[in-house]
Amino acid sequence: MAKELIRLVDCCMAFDGEAVLDHINLYFNDSEFLTLLGPSGCGKTTTLRIIGGFLTPTSGEVLFDGVRMNDVPPHLRQVNTVFQRYALFPHLNVFENVAFGLRIGKTVMEEVKGKQVRRKEKLPEEEIRQRVLEMLEIVSLKGFENRRVSELSGGQQQRVAIARALVNRPKVLLLDEPLAALDLRLRKDMQSELKRIQQQMGITFIYVTHDQEEALAMSDTIVVMDQGKIQQIGTPEDIYNEPKNAFVADFIGESNILDGVMHEDYVVEFFNRKFKCLDKGFQPMEPVDVVIRPEDVDIVPVEKGQLRGTVTAVTFKGVHYDTIVDFKGFKWLIQTTDYHEVGKEIGIVLNPDDIHIMHKSQYSGMFGDYSSYSEEYDEINDPTYVEEDEDTEGRGDEE
């Protein structure tokens, strides 16, 4: 049974009266790879900074092992952070960067003549040396000890930042969009590298990203956030296959989201036609959102289709074609390995397990229509796109 390390209870955060976090309740288990996923401004970095001790929540509690930590400063918390732009110390070489935390020493509380006193515990030089070299080996930077950090590539700097944090043997490592500044290829390599390090060290990683692919590839648990609220918590499979609302369905992967009505258990109606599905437990005739993943749709000849539509656009994506199909004015995205030219009429077949039903929510009607071929789609797949700092106001700001 996993042990709980950190818990946020009803945390709210506001900058200048503007709510950034809205009653967040969340716990983090030992040895877990947990990802906070959401678009820019959703509150994920704020959550991370509250855990790191750089922000104090406006209300609510931060508990470490059940002890309230709201006002404990960062240097007394047993967490370490990997910053988005690495934040390596430019005046120190690789070795000294990694050794930084060890040289500061641990603060330990001890009793002297009946009083609780803070004392810095200094490590012997030999132990520091050993631990730094060991850690550099783990992040594959053996032999780089004497390099200046400015001489390293982005990926190498990233590894130094990870080593610098991990060498202190924190219980929890916080990572704030650590791969955002790397190019696509390096990002993929680092994803598996990070996962390997996490498993090797056996500690908790709390990972912040806006990249759903990254989240799906690495996480044990994903927390989807939007507008300061948690939208869904679950394993990557849960989140992908059973999105709770239109926002999650749209944000994680591609989705066609349609208005439908639940007639009874396992029967849903949309486009004036009843379909079989695997969902139950809705009110009779309850209006619902119907999610259909683009890769789940089978294209068949017109006469065999449950629905008929016309191809209006085709984009080659390597493994598959993104095909936009017009059904009575509502456009779907369908991913197929076969080419269907523009203007061709086609039919589609939906199997019961291709259809996922969600309750209506505030997000209903906002997503899942490919009528205007999606710009956000390009944005999310653009490796050079860097998310803006969502809470610059809280820290002052840059010129």
Next chain:
Amino acid sequence: MNGKNRMGSRLAMALVFFFLYAPIFVLMVFSFNDSSSRTMWHGFTLDWYKELFQDGIILQSLYTTLLVALLSALIATVAGTFAAIGFYNMRRRWRTPLLTVNNIPMTNADIVTGVSMCLFFVAAFGLWNAFAQQFNESHTAQLPSLAMGFGTLLIAHITFNIPYVILSVGPKLRQMDRNLMEAAQDLGCTWMQAFWKVMLPEIKPGVVNGLLIAFTMSVDDFVISYFTAGPSTSTLAMTIYGMTKRRISPKINAISTLLFATVLLLLVIVNLREMRQERARKHPGAQREISSRRGNLIGAGALAALILVLVLLSRQSGERVVNVCGWGENIDPALIEQFQDETGIRVNYQTAESNEAMYSKVVMGGSGYDVIVPSDYMISQMRQEGLLAELNFDNIPNYALIGDAYKNLSFDPDNQYAVPYTWGTLGIIYNTTMVEEPITSWSALFDPQYAGQVLMINNPRDAIGVALLYLGYSVNTHDEGEIQEAYELLRQAKADGVYQSFVMDEVYDKMEAGEAAIAVYYAGDFLSMYDNNPDLAYVVPEEGSNWFVDAMCVLKDAAHKEEAEAWINFICETQSCLANMDYIWYASPNAEALAQYPDYYREAYGEEMDPALYEVMAAPEEVLANCEAYDALPAEVNAVYKNLWTELGIKG
């Protein structure tokens, strides 16, 4: 790049370097000139350096300058760095307006900053002293009374330095990765540890730069120091400026050369250090970190030691002080040390550049002077305004040595307020090789045959005075018609192009170099010009002239009256008067000293003094009988002088 362009830009660069460094080069060369001339080379000497290190006034002000610069730069750097961090952590909507406010003192005129600080200190100390006095009357514990001095000077310098430091550190902070401080704290540092280990190394270039700027600005400053230093403290700039009443001593060339050489050396060291670091960077090793850490430690240690030495040196023994305000180069500095050694009274010697400047500082309040040395007409004015204290002549027995001719003069008819210090005549200095026959009359100053050859003195009292003398009127006339007539004479001569220019201390260089034939100036100054150009001659014209007396007075609100009288008594000693005469070439009113000077000269230089020169310095009685001293003029006559003088400047 095209060859013509390259030539052009090279030429431009050469010109820039020329204009930047030629003046300094000239100054350095003339610091080795075996003459006080600022234009002619008389051979190589190190005498000015030797004299520099014997001149207590200059050394003391140099010491003050360096101490103030160092302390104010250090304190301003610490304060400014933390202020910059404060700005950096601020929200933009507050930061921008506050930074603008921070920048105002830099764009503000120094004179405004200086005067406002002076007024502030005077007001604040006035309130405090009134409170302290009341408190002391009713309590056994005694509160000290406050006056302007080193402390206020330091505060003023710190104040005007802080904005420069903020401006220098700010950009470095903004260049720094915002997350660096958080990363350090995340790794276990407290804020302060993170500051030392991470932020400071990052912003160090900005901090060092700020420190250097602050140091330079502080050494540079004259105006703000002038208003905030009080009577007991002088910076080098103040001392040099005080010399402009007479000529600026070549000792200043020497000290400037030394300062320049020091800065050059520092720059070379800094550059060498950077080069070495650059090389070490290319061959990295853990060794470098350690050696640079040790270097920092050594640097900090040396700095601390230097400050300690300066502070120890500044602890002057003795509670008793006297604050004297004289003219630049108007006393033998050895006398100050001698007095201090003999009496244990510390002398704070400050200099003013003119009677009027000294007067306005006294009237503004808080000057703190005990002894001043105004000229005759200024003594009348200050006496009438009640600014002077009656002297206790029991404390000045040497007053008996003052010749009768210098007593009961119009500025102090009952010998109550003033003890004469020096005296001399106004006359014509001319170059014997440039005129046909010896000059004997003021008429030469208005004669078109000398067009372009005459240097007229650039102050209204003397210039209009010589015209009045030529016309046969009194220099103290109140008759507006006569003054108008004198003005007309000057205006006509100016229109005829007689005057090459109106000058004060430039007269030295022009006459020594033979650039002008005739000048109006003072006897004592002629003697130092003659030293550099023996073709010059001096005459008190047959119409008579002005003879002037500078006398020592004590201010009514002097805090150290007894010490002031001890100082005056010491200066009146025959030996002091002889030393002073030899140093400044102005005649002493001490009858014994005046008579003994030719013997003193023979002993000192191993040759007879030229009797003609002695007569120039100490005009004989028959010449003096024909001369008139200036009286203070009533305000309405002063206004006439002022208006006519302004008109003369505009017309012709």
